[in-house]
Amino acid sequence: MTNINRQWIVAQPSESEGMCLEAEVFGVREEPIPEPKEGQILIRNKIFACEPLVHAWVKGVPGRIAPLPVGATFKGHAGGEVVASRHPDFSEGDVVHGNLEWADFTLSAGTDVNGVPLSRQVPGFSLATSMITLGMTGLCAYIGLFEIGKPEPGDTVVVSAAAGGIGSIAIQLAGLCGCKVIGIAGGSVKCQRLVGELGADAAIDYKTADMVAELAAAAPRGVNVMFDNVGGSVLDAVLVNLAPFGRVSICGGLGGYDHPEVAVRNTIMLAQRNGTIQGFWYSDYEHRFAEALQRMGDWLQSGQLKEWTHVAQGFDKVPEASRGIFSGANTGKQLVEIA
């Protein structure tokens, strides 16, 4: 082990109109491994979890996240092992994750810049599962489906980006609650896996399908609940097929966010169908977390809930992995494992 700490930094401002950061925004800086001060721990990162939110760390979200200046170290969801501790609550060997610098080594005071406390690996589960299904990814799926979409058994539920990290969990949660589930994903391989492995009743390939017609065929009584990660034309196709009093839960806008060509045109359908589109910011629903983690943990242990991951090997894979989630390169949660 050398004394060198590689850090992913914001090399230049992003001028992207969409969520996908340009490859040139990612740069590497090498510095000595830092020493923890009193109250700090030193973490050796093992996993970076690539979330659409990566763009927000760089560009900011008004009122939510301050943008990172050029030269700053990327922060994102990362996990690893405590290798030195001067913090009373953490010991060497503890496995933790949180909103951390994307570097080989990072200091933490146990609380990240946004006040989110560092979490420990969940006993009985891997670090990856603690970060994904029992972390933000699973909680987004759970809150967005049950707190916002509120499906009833027998309802028809559509999940967009269904083969992605959040979508692959949402689709299973809907099935576990007795709903008819339709996944929307890109490509026949993903669609086949949604039906064959995750129990979707139907899957629609947005790249080739006439979505309005295929949704009408798969959901003849209309769509009661949509869990939406995409927006734009995918959301539009569901709005045309919305059942009376149908509900759309907006988790993200992978396809639609500030891309004029994928804006939503059919909001008038909400008036015709008494429909609702409701967004959510998962961390504002903390009062549901304990229940969510208990139920998802039980389903994982019984094998009823599967976790799909898409793992890139090596520190240098960060730009490719972070950008690939916007073109659907991943099947399941995109991770970067650091050797």
Next chain:
Amino acid sequence: MTNINRQWIVAQPSESEGMCLEAEVFGVREEPIPEPKEGQILIRNKIFACEPLVHAWVKGVPGRIAPLPVGATFKGHAGGEVVASRHPDFSEGDVVHGNLEWADFTLSAGTDVNGVPLSRQVPGFSLATSMITLGMTGLCAYIGLFEIGKPEPGDTVVVSAAAGGIGSIAIQLAGLCGCKVIGIAGGSVKCQRLVGELGADAAIDYKTADMVAELAAAAPRGVNVMFDNVGGSVLDAVLVNLAPFGRVSICGGLGGYDHPEVAVRNTIMLAQRNGTIQGFWYSDYEHRFAEALQRMGDWLQSGQLKEWTHVAQGFDKVPEASRGIFSGANTGKQLVEIA
């Protein structure tokens, strides 16, 4: 009085991409005044009320309204006097309104094609008020604001198309319930009247304003509730200024319906702000009608609620009046009075 009955008919199919029907779609046919059969009444129309829904009578709304074929007589909201009755519930001289043929004279069996019963003029109020504030227009404003938007006293409420028929009522209802009210309308005259006559706290001219900036200035704590008749860029500007857990009530889409250039781009704000967009079809909220009509009737009688009308005189004004509501030619509810 001659024996001639002028009828507005669908002269040719509409190829309009938007809600505004082409002038050529409107044609006049003259036939003899019909005779009521057993169970029918003959109504001499006095008022046609121009609603954005006019386009829907011609083009249809899937699952709601069957389209009118070429040659059929326009139907819409109309009111007049019973001049002959062979129906046990109606007498000569009764003043009624409902979904009726737009003609000098029309037959009715007391129930229109969509099953909506013919309504009588409300005692103590004019036919126009019975059709507007105590009819569909007022009920849309009341249901959309209170049942869907659910403002609390002290909330900031934005109403788009605020100088139109529904908007001019919604803006007053919000003020009567202790909200800070911002109207969006086209032109400085309308904006001045919203503040001076209807009690709006602020008004924004969408034709000249930087709406995002003016909304931010007028609603520094964000918009809690929007009552939206427009969609498109007006809705987008509010979404950027949405308060946490803000709610948008979609009544109509005057500006946005199937116009690609005014599609909604900022739905991702719903996730960042835990926001909701909910549409409604007013007749599905019939359980609230009695309360709504009682309260609005009381406010009208006490002078706390004003009714704005924009009256075109003469049968031949139907196309101009029906089309003008889409370009904001009217201030208040657009009516056509028949001589």
